[in-house]
Amino acid sequence: QVQLVESGGGLVQVGGSLRLSCAASGRTFSSYAMGWFRQAPGKERAFVARISGGGATTYYGDSVKGRFTISRDNAKNTVYLQMNSLKLEDTAVYYCAAAQYYKRNYYERSAYDYWGQGTQVTVSS
Numbered sequence: 222q223v224q225l226v227e228s229g230g231g232l233v234q235v236g237g238s239l240r241l242s243c244a245a246s247g248r249t250f251s252s253y254a255m256g257w258f259r260q261a262p263g264k265e266r267a268f269v270a271r272i273s274g275g276g277a278t279t280y281y282g283d284s285v286k287g288r289f290t291i292s293r294d295n296a297k298n299t300v301y302l303q304m305n306s307l308k309l310e311d312t313a314v315y316y317c318a319a320a321q322y323y324k325r326n327y328y329e330r331s332a333y334d335y336w337g338q339g340t341q342v343t344v345s346s
Contacts (some may be wrong), residue, residue, distance in 0.1 A: 223335040229241040229340060230342045241315055255272050255319055259314065266316065271327050289304050304342070315341075318337070
């Protein structure tokens, strides 16, 4: 069982930056791939980024490539999402997720086994 707790959300202006954190419980954090998803009001939960257990491999959704960076610190059991050049359309609840095994559909919710409760990010003009 893995418990995930996100933090770092808040209100930011267009063009600004935020860094989200996701702290995980358990002693086998490095064996899990970690992902970030987001859900805007009235929309489906969408893939944002994923990082492999060791941190060597990352994937990003098209809408955030070049602006967001996922990273992890396995010594701290924490995964991060650095968000730069924020846009109005980045407003959403952001969720981190853990995947015990690699699956080809890493961009889908079903590829993840554990989820955090989410943290709100609001981008204003």
